[in-house]
Amino acid sequence: MGNPSGPMLLLAIETTCDETAAAVIDDRLQVRGSALATQDLVHERFGGVVPELASRAHVERILPVIDQALATAGVQLDSIGAVAVAHTPGLAGSLLVGLSAAKALCVALDVPLVAVNHLHAHIYACRLAGGADVFPCVGLVVSGGHSSLYRCRDPLEFEPLGGTIDDAAGEAFDKVACMLGLPYPGGPAIGRAAEAGNPRAHRFPRGLIGDHQRLDFSFSGLKTAVRYAIAGPGTSGRVDPSHLSAEQLADLAASFEQAVVDVLVAKSREALRATGCTTLCVGGGVAANRRLRAALAETAKRDRFRLEIAPPALCTDNAVMGAIAFERLRAGLVEELTLDIGAGVVRRAASAAPRTGS
Numbered sequence: 001m002g003n004p005s006g007p008m009l010l011l012a013i014e015t016t017c018d019e020t021a022a023a024v025i026d027d028r029l030q031v032r033g034s035a036l037a038t039q040d041l042v043h044e045r046f047g048g049v050v051p052e053l054a055s056r057a058h059v060e061r062i063l064p065v066i067d068q069a070l071a072t073a074g075v076q077l078d079s080i081g082a083v084a085v086a087h088t089p090g091l092a093g094s095l096l097v098g099l100s101a102a103k104a105l106c107v108a109l110d111v112p113l114v115a116v117n118h119l120h121a122h123i124y125a126c127r128l129a130g131g132a133d134v135f136p137c138v139g140l141v142v143s144g145g146h147s148s149l150y151r152c153r154d155p156l157e158f159e160p161l162g163g164t165i166d167d168a169a170g171e172a173f174d175k176v177a178c179m180l181g182l183p184y185p186g187g188p189a190i191g192r193a194a195e196a197g198n199p200r201a202h203r204f205p206r207g208l209i210g211d212h213q214r215l216d217f218s219f220s221g222l223k224t225a226v227r228y229a230i231a232g233p234g235t236s237g238r239v240d241p242s243h244l245s246a247e248q249l250a251d252l253a254a255s256f257e258q259a260v261v262d263v264l265v266a267k268s269r270e271a272l273r274a275t276g277c278t279t280l281c282v283g284g285g286v287a288a289n290r291r292l293r294a295a296l297a298e299t300a301k302r303d304r305f306r307l308e309i310a311p312p313a314l315c316t317d318n319a320v321m322g323a324i325a326f327e328r329l330r331a332g333l334v335e336e337l338t339l340d341i342g343a344g345v346v347r348r349a350a351s352a353a354p355r356t357g358s
């Protein structure tokens with residue numbers, strides 16, 4: 001088991017939603033090899049992730065992806081010293097594929113199993129780029145399933161400060177993209193469309209922004225406002241964007257994006273103020289958004305706090321951020337093989353996409 005003469009190698013596995021990923025990382029946090037298979041083409045025509053299709057795609061891809069990660073690292077399975085797996089939160093069927101593969105490898109190789117919280121790992125992506133002194137910090141995760149703020153005292157202690165009470169930020173991007181006739185995933189598509197638009201063309205609501213005590217998010221009012229701007233007030237059902245000119249579409253995309261950015265910046269500032277932290281770490285797919293990155297950088301400069309945003313390649317789901325498992329390993333936190341997936345958290349299922357009238 002493992003490689004007693006060299007650095008300890010960790011195999012990290014990620015299958016929480018619609019990306020199948022594996023990475024080989026050494027105990028100096030150097031990424032030796034990494035592989036990722038997206039399922040965008042599987043889910044595109046549904047405008048959101050279909051959980052059953054996601055699980056089946058993970059089953060097909062998990063072994064080739066692990067093989068590819070090992071091959072890019074130039075190592076064999078028998079040099080792996082521990083296996084880490086994201087076991088919560090996520091789609092139940094998807095999580096089970098990664099967890100089962102990880103357990104099987106632990107039995108076969110006789111190595112420890114390390115549990116990774118996917119949201120904590122998104123924040124840890126900032127530590128990989130920014131160094132150990134990013135802690136203590138406020139952590140903001142903005143992904144397809146979550147918009148969450150944490151007080152991170154150290155890499156093992158994440159205290160939730162607030163989260164979304166309805167749609168997550170990425171979910172809002174995906175649903176609004178669907179309304180605008182843009183492809184899935186919606187975030188990158190809206191980002192591109194917004195470049196040519198006027199972010200002040202529409203004054204969309206900024207949910208909960210006036211409630212300074214509350215570190216929660218709400219994006220459903222914003223989503224409805226975009227719907228009404230496209231289809232008319234009080235409308236429901238499927239939105240038809242075909243009457244929009246390119247300029248109107250760009251203005252809607254830019255104004256929507258600006259509203260999300262304003263909320264995320266405002267709540268991050270509130271969290272920094274409430275905790276007294278001077279570092280903000282931001283991860284998750286939406287953290288790849290250029291307008292958000294620019295607005296946060298400007299705010300950090302003005303308010304004089306340290307900002308670490310995960311590198312774009314580590315914002316969306318990946319296995320490299322599973323390197324957080326080394327923190328648990330060092331603290332002796334390894335799991336029994338009875339480890340289960342976290343309580344069933346269902347994320348941005350296609351059934352909630354705007355075409356159903358939500």
Ligand code: KG4
Pocket residue numbers: 017142143144145146169170171173174185186187188191284285286287288289290315316317
């Ligand atoms: O972190 P992630 O890959 O998966 C989850 O854990 O959910 O986040 C995916 C989400 C999707 O909703 C996608 O539309 C959004 O991140 N996203 C973006 C961008 N890239 C991905 N949102 C805004 N701008 C982007 N450039």
Ligand code: ZN
Pocket residue numbers: 118122143144284285316317
């Ligand atoms: Zn994620």
